[in-house]
Amino acid sequence: MPPVSVESAAERGIPDAAVARLPGYLRALDTMTASGIASVSSEELAVEAGVSSAKLRKDLSHLGSYGVRGVGYDVSHLRYEISRALGLTHDWPVVIVGMGNLGRALAQYGGFEQQGFSVVALLDHDPEVVGQRVGDLVVQPMTVLPALTGSGVVIGVIAAPAQAAQDVADALVGAGIGSILNFAPSAVNVPDGVQVRRVDLASELQILAYHEQRRVESAESGAPADGTAASASARTVGVAR
Amino acid sequence: MPPVSVESAAERGIPDAAVARLPGYLRALDTMTASGIASVSSEELAVEAGVSSAKLRKDLSHLGSYGVRGVGYDVSHLRYEISRALGLTHDWPVVIVGMGNLGRALAQYGGFEQQGFSVVALLDHDPEVVGQRVGDLVVQPMTVLPALTGSGVVIGVIAAPAQAAQDVADALVGAGIGSILNFAPSAVNVPDGVQVRRVDLASELQILAYHEQRRVESAESGAPADGTAASASARTVGVAR
DNA sequence: ACGCCCTTGTGAACATTTGCACAAAGTCGC
DNA sequence: GCGACTTTGTGCAAATGTTCACAAGGGCGT
Ligand SMILES: NC(=O)c1ccc[n+]([C@@H]2O[C@H](COP(=O)([O-])OP(=O)(O)OC[C@H]3O[C@@H](n4cnc5c(N)ncnc54)[C@H](O)[C@@H]3O)[C@@H](O)[C@H]2O)c1
Ligand SMILES: NC(=O)c1ccc[n+]([C@@H]2O[C@H](COP(=O)([O-])OP(=O)(O)OC[C@H]3O[C@@H](n4cnc5c(N)ncnc54)[C@H](O)[C@@H]3O)[C@@H](O)[C@H]2O)c1
Numbered sequence: 078m079p080p081v082s083v084e085s086a087a088e089r090g091i092p093d094a095a096v097a098r099l100p101g102y103l104r105a106l107d108t109m110t111a112s113g114i115a116s117v118s119s120e121e122l123a124v125e126a127g128v129s130s131a132k133l134r135k136d137l138s139h140l141g142s143y144g145v146r147g148v149g150y151d152v153s154h155l156r157y158e159i160s161r162a163l164g165l166t167h168d169w170p171v172v173i174v175g176m177g178n179l180g181r182a183l184a185q186y187g188g189f190e191q192q193g194f195s196v197v198a199l200l201d202h203d204p205e206v207v208g209q210r211v212g213d214l215v216v217q218p219m220t221v222l223p224a225l226t227g228s229g230v231v232i233g234v235i236a237a238p239a240q241a242a243q244d245v246a247d248a249l250v251g252a253g254i255g256s257i258l259n260f261a262p263s264a265v266n267v268p269d270g271v272q273v274r275r276v277d278l279a280s281e282l283q284i285l286a287y288h289e290q291r292r293v294e295s296a297e298s299g300a301p302a303d304g305t306a307a308s309a310s311a312r313t314v315g316v317a318r
Numbered sequence: 319m320p321p322v323s324v325e326s327a328a329e330r331g332i333p334d335a336a337v338a339r340l341p342g343y344l345r346a347l348d349t350m351t352a353s354g355i356a357s358v359s360s361e362e363l364a365v366e367a368g369v370s371s372a373k374l375r376k377d378l379s380h381l382g383s384y385g386v387r388g389v390g391y392d393v394s395h396l397r398y399e400i401s402r403a404l405g406l407t408h409d410w411p412v413v414i415v416g417m418g419n420l421g422r423a424l425a426q427y428g429g430f431e432q433q434g435f436s437v438v439a440l441l442d443h444d445p446e447v448v449g450q451r452v453g454d455l456v457v458q459p460m461t462v463l464p465a466l467t468g469s470g471v472v473i474g475v476i477a478a479p480a481q482a483a484q485d486v487a488d489a490l491v492g493a494g495i496g497s498i499l500n501f502a503p504s505a506v507n508v509p510d511g512v513q514v515r516r517v518d519l520a521s522e523l524q525i526l527a528y529h530e531q532r533r534v535e536s537a538e539s540g541a542p543a544d545g546t547a548a549s550a551s552a553r554t555v556g557v558a559r
Numbered sequence: 560a561c562g563c564c565c566t567t568g569t570g571a572a573c574a575t576t577t578g579c580a581c582a583a584a585g586t587c588g589c
Numbered sequence: 590g591c592g593a594c595t596t597t598g599t600g601c602a603a604a605t606g607t608t609c610a611c612a613a614g615g616g617c618g619t
Contacts, residue, residue, distance in 0.1 A: 094577090146598080282433070371566095383568070
């Protein structure tokens with residue numbers, strides 16, 4: 078690491094890979110709280126979160142030294158420290174754009190709210206959809222975006238069709254949104270400094286398919302299956318349907 | 319990994335990071351096909367897929383040498399080669415477990431089918447839900463699982479509540495499912511060799527929140543913003559750009 | 560048929576992430 | 590109080606992933 082002179086404790090610059098795992102630790106801690114557990118070792122927490130204990134300790138070391146050697150971590154204190162590192166000490170207002178099937182499901186799903194986010198606005202460009210009520214909110218037109226960002230909304234969710242995703246992203250960025258969660262199955266290009274994360278089921282399934290294919294191929298190990306014959310292998314799978 | 323001596327051309331062992339990007343390339347190629355584009359350079363495809371061209375070329379090099387120097391890649395041929403590498407030369411049957419809000423939405427969402435997967439069964443443990451019709455299928459009890467795997471189903475989707483996720487995973491693994499896509503916000507433990515991927519919106523939002531927080535903090539750079547005052551920061555966001 | 564020009568495929572440098580192993584540090588029983 | 594025992598936090602090495610930069614290769618115009 079560069080010799081970052083002062084650098085208070087360790088508050089700045091947690092590696093991306095570690096940041097991506099923090100929410101999992103948070104969730105595991107919540108589960109333990111619900112079970113009435115007050116203290117955990119890195120080993121126990123690691124199992125609950127599905128990682129190795131060494132990785133867990135290394136990750137936590139980036140946010141400071143909150144464990145007690147020989148004992149473990151205090152569940153509620155660690156929960157607080159991770160929350161703070163992630164910026165969840167206050168709720169973040171979120172806007173969802175695109176009120177189709179997915180947008181409605183997300184708007185009504187309580188999973189956000191419990192985790193430090195609150196859906197404060199629902200937008201759609203279709204005049205037919207604008208004005209409809211979804212849960213506690215009324216769908217608004219795209220033109221209100223600047224007003225939303227003006228009042229502090231910085232996270233946007235794209236739930237519009239793929240071909241509209243880039244337009245929506247442009248509108249969000251133009252209005253000052255700095256972080257985007259994209260459910261549309263397409264990449265969006267944004268300026269430097271704007272964060273985009275994509276959630277795509279088809280991609281996830283395709284990645285699983287790759288691993289399944291490998292398993293099938295290695296199951297027929299004995300046969301070198303080199304060259305020509307290889308292509309037939311996938312068919313094998315009993316798949317009677 | 320053991321040093322796999324012979325290793326034909328490049329068919330085996332594509333790095334995980336590359337595999338995770340292949341679906342994105344596939345999607346980008348589909349978009350180009352729809353636009354009537356027959357040939358692309360790595361640079362153009364990289365922009366469409368949202369990666370750097372060097373990364374794209376390196377990734378593709380793991381599946382073979384399918385480009386033409388000075389020209390680029392033939393869209394339909396590259397599409398085929400990526401499909402083949404991912405194991406998408408045939409459809410994969412999928413079972414969804416948990417027919418609540420999310421399960422129903424997934425079952426009726428066409429996004430799977432277009433991409434090489436077909437939902438062949440819907441399961442739930444609740445007798446009230448079993449027998450209901452969702453789209454073209456009737457919800458079946460958990461007891462049919464072994465029959466499904468017997469006929470070739472190897473990919474399962476968990477759309478049950480978090481506290482049931484481990485039980486469902488155990489049932490899936492016990493029946494012979496080898497790959498699981500888990501939508502419940504909890505980690506599941508499975509034996510070696512079983513693949514699990516998790517999709518969790520709250521985690522994604524929390525990761526975005528971390529980056530937003532950093533942006534806010536660096537905006538108030540001069541001020542150390544240590545301790546107490548920090549919590550007010552988020553409201554600020556002048557985000558004039 | 561030749562050479563120019565363009566883009567691929569890849570070796571090598573660099574960066575990040577993971578895993579190991581253990582000294583440091585604290586608790587708890589006695 | 591003190592020593593034995595437990596578990597953290599971390600230095601280091603290995604593995605994995607990314608970026609750079611360019612030689613090799615192939616088409617296309619002439
Ligand atoms: N339905 C699912 O289960 C599901 C699951 C995963 C991903 N997705 C993806 O999510 C996206 C939305 O899916 P859906 O089923 O809700 O689609 P949908 O067609 O039901 O809804 C899309 C909504 O977006 C609005 N919209 C279109 N263009 C817009 C624009 N430029 N600005 C603002 N709003 C616009 C439309 O008016 C419509 O209300 C799609 O990209 C889809 O692939 C859907
Ligand atoms: N609703 C959403 O928009 C959404 C979005 C993201 C993630 N999720 C997550 O997806 C999961 C399901 O959400 P939901 O809203 O559909 O919940 P839900 O309560 O509507 O549905 C859950 C279904 O699972 C069934 N089930 C429960 N235990 C089971 C078991 N052991 N075996 C088989 N089936 C069982 C129930 O009978 C019920 O039909 C949850 O973990 C939720 O956090 C939901």
